[in-house]
Amino acid sequence: MSEQQELEQLVQRDYKYGFVTDIEQEIIPPGLNEDVVRLISAKKNEPEFLLEWRLKAFRHWQTMAEPQWAHVHYPPIDYQALSYYAAPKSKEEIDANRPKSLDDVDPKLLEMYEKLGIPLHERAALAGVAVDAVFDSVSVTTTFREKLAEVGVIFCSFSEAVHSHPELIQKYLGTVVPAGDNYYAALNSAVFSDGSFVFIPKGVRCPMELSTYFRINAMNTGQFERTLIVAEEGAHVSYLEGCTAPQRDENQLHAAVVELVTLDDATIKYSTVQNWYPGDEEGRGGIYNFVTKRGDARGHRSKITWTQVEAGSAITWKYPSCILRGDDSVGEFYSVAVSNHFQQVDSGTKMIHLGKRTRSTIVSKSISAGRSQNSYRGLVHIAKSADDARNYTQCDALLIGDRNGAHTFPYIEVKNASAQIEHEATTSKISDDQIFYLKSRGISEENATNMIVNGFCKDVFNELPMEFAVEAQALLAVSLEGSVG
Amino acid sequence: MKLLDIKNLHAKIGDKPILRGINLTVNAGEVHAIMGPNGSGKSTLCQVLGGREGYEITEGTIEFEGKNLLDLSTEERAVAGLLLGFQHPVEIPGVKNIYLLKEALNAQRAAQGLDDMDTFAFMKLIRELVKTMDMDDAFLHRGVNAGFSGGEKKRNEILQMLLLQPKLALLDETDSGLDIDALKVVSDGINRLRGADRGIVLVTHYQRLLSYVEPDFVHILYKGQIIKSGDKSLALQLEAEGYQDFLEAAS
Numbered sequence: 001m002s003e004q005q006e007l008e009q010l011v012q013r014d015y016k017y018g019f020v021t022d023i024e025q026e027i028i029p030p031g032l033n034e035d036v037v038r039l040i041s042a043k044k045n046e047p048e049f050l051l052e053w054r055l056k057a058f059r060h061w062q063t064m065a066e067p068q069w070a071h072v073h074y075p076p077i078d079y080q081a082l083s084y085y086a087a088p089k090s091k092e093e094i095d096a097n098r099p100k101s102l103d104d105v106d107p108k109l110l111e112m113y114e115k116l117g118i119p120l121h122e123r124a125a126l127a128g129v130a131v132d133a134v135f136d137s138v139s140v141t142t143t144f145r146e147k148l149a150e151v152g153v154i155f156c157s158f159s160e161a162v163h164s165h166p167e168l169i170q171k172y173l174g175t176v177v178p179a180g181d182n183y184y185a186a187l188n189s190a191v192f193s194d195g196s197f198v199f200i201p202k203g204v205r206c207p208m209e210l211s212t213y214f215r216i217n218a219m220n221t222g223q224f225e226r227t228l229i230v231a232e233e234g235a236h237v238s239y240l241e242g243c244t245a246p247q248r249d250e251n252q253l254h255a256a257v258v259e260l261v262t263l264d265d266a267t268i269k270y271s272t273v274q275n276w277y278p279g280d281e282e283g284r285g286g287i288y289n290f291v292t293k294r295g296d297a298r299g300h301r302s303k304i305t306w307t308q309v310e311a312g313s314a315i316t317w318k319y320p321s322c323i324l325r326g327d328d329s330v331g332e333f334y335s336v337a338v339s340n341h342f343q344q345v346d347s348g349t350k351m352i353h354l355g356k357r358t359r360s361t362i363v364s365k366s367i368s369a370g371r372s373q374n375s376y377r378g379l380v381h382i383a384k385s386a387d388d389a390r391n392y393t394q395c396d397a398l399l400i401g402d403r404n405g406a407h408t409f410p411y412i413e414v415k416n417a418s419a420q421i422e423h424e425a426t427t428s429k430i431s432d433d434q435i436f437y438l439k440s441r442g443i444s445e446e447n448a449t450n451m452i453v454n455g456f457c458k459d460v461f462n463e464l465p466m467e468f469a470v471e472a473q474a475l476l477a478v479s480l481e482g483s484v485g
Numbered sequence: 486m487k488l489l490d491i492k493n494l495h496a497k498i499g500d501k502p503i504l505r506g507i508n509l510t511v512n513a514g515e516v517h518a519i520m521g522p523n524g525s526g527k528s529t530l531c532q533v534l535g536g537r538e539g540y541e542i543t544e545g546t547i548e549f550e551g552k553n554l555l556d557l558s559t560e561e562r563a564v565a566g567l568l569l570g571f572q573h574p575v576e577i578p579g580v581k582n583i584y585l586l587k588e589a590l591n592a593q594r595a596a597q598g599l600d601d602m603d604t605f606a607f608m609k610l611i612r613e614l615v616k617t618m619d620m621d622d623a624f625l626h627r628g629v630n631a632g633f634s635g636g637e638k639k640r641n642e643i644l645q646m647l648l649l650q651p652k653l654a655l656l657d658e659t660d661s662g663l664d665i666d667a668l669k670v671v672s673d674g675i676n677r678l679r680g681a682d683r684g685i686v687l688v689t690h691y692q693r694l695l696s697y698v699e700p701d702f703v704h705i706l707y708k709g710q711i712i713k714s715g716d717k718s719l720a721l722q723l724e725a726e727g728y729q730d731f732l733e734a735a736s
Binding site: 428431432433434436437438439440441442443444445447451452455456458 | 563571574649
């Protein structure tokens, strides 16, 4: 998700009432039907195959019911009350509403950046300040693109890819998460606004983490984001989505889809830091984050790693999964999910072992504070074809306070007797005794809490790219501020 | 020089008075032992000095190096040089010992206006201390007290004390749950801290620790008051005769 754009929206919201204009944006009136789907496709000037694909998804969605099995509660969503398309703003329009300098930005937002240790030049970009004076994002983008193009890596917005590489889109879109996979994925398939496309050709090791680029460049992705990453034979890429900076959005419902494909010997490492607006301390507002993420380790000896730090959103419904299709393929899931106040998290993974000697590792750490509810839900499936498959699952819950809940729903299905499955689970609590002990050694209460939380999450933070591991620690500290004592 | 000066200290939990007029002065260079039957207020005194919440001080004063101790938070007391050794050190899984030791030392150094200790120097120092406590290096990379035996936890308390070199060490039943060998190691550790500029307060039930760490003063605490003070012979007398005679004489 593009934080700059979201933050622009936040900043603009404060200005909106002062500058009422008609030029703002082109929005389709609320409601969803086939005409809306056609209109979205037409506005984006999409090829016929994509329209057909959207329509098929839409028709299927209409026959589906919203899932009720997750351990989360929220009032029914009126899907006909939502608007499904807003035209991207032009640069001039955006600039007209931008704050002119950091002095015009909400001081609370800046304070948060400060706490998170976000570099000064990025703060301006994140806050939506016209950055040209501080940081020339356009030229940086160009530099990145040139560098990537040299080795044949394609990295662009989804819409752009639809036009520049329709054959790749047609070949891979929906092959990991089919249009009718689940309620939210079907909805996304019908109305997705934009997202990212990454293609790493055979034998190429992507020369940079695809992260910095993402952090400082706005793409108009909206609430139904679609990401597709393909790594051909022997290719390697590390991709980071999101950012620790707080993100607000007026769209309460977010239903993204991410598809990853690895061919023989390819590796994709996908790291997420999610910090959408979680609602206030009383549980009012906040984003509903209903995401479908799945990787298909299609080739032999290929590897997919999901690492996520989930700190935001009022409700999280998210299970980044791996289909281990190729022989000797590897799937990994490392997760820290922190919930405070009234947040609800139902997250985990699915490891579907199809190939021989496939291996998967699941390390899930949940931290519950306030009155939040935090559930791990995971499936390990060993198919009949998966000889000598192995899985190791470790599922730990840390409780802060006594008004929240941690839940674990592990599902294990084994159809092949040669499988080795290990599952470990622990639940612990930060106690007053622990805090007092650390304080009596001269460590402040805040640091004491952070030490315990970071110690608890260490196994996952170790998997994050270095600079984000540092930010993730800061993010946890901010998210849990005031939850102890 | 007075390190700790407690005057007429009264403290209660809820409506229940626990400490009822304690007077105690610890000077630099002295070792004091506080003995007394269960429920006499020994642990409460330690917790109050450590700054634990939940106790209400209703009367009296506590000065540490001439400053009002009650004005300081737990962590401020620690960095000022007061170390509380716990009777039951809590387990903190996930936080490595080495990390705690380093943070604690650096917190103290920061309070003294010093920079963090160089990692190389720190490792050298801590490895030596681990050896003197007859422990294994692997212990440094385990979670704080996590899965430790009773003896290991107490050794860890003494190790922290030797690293932090407190001006005043307040050791709450550090000898409980130790076998003879461990008692020897722990006692040696305490003796190493002894010095002209430091004070040590040992809270204990048993004379046996005091035959390794000879106290300068022994106090008997009963129903929240020190009912008798003496030299080390008082502990021996107590061991031979039991509390009963003292308590009867006191009441």
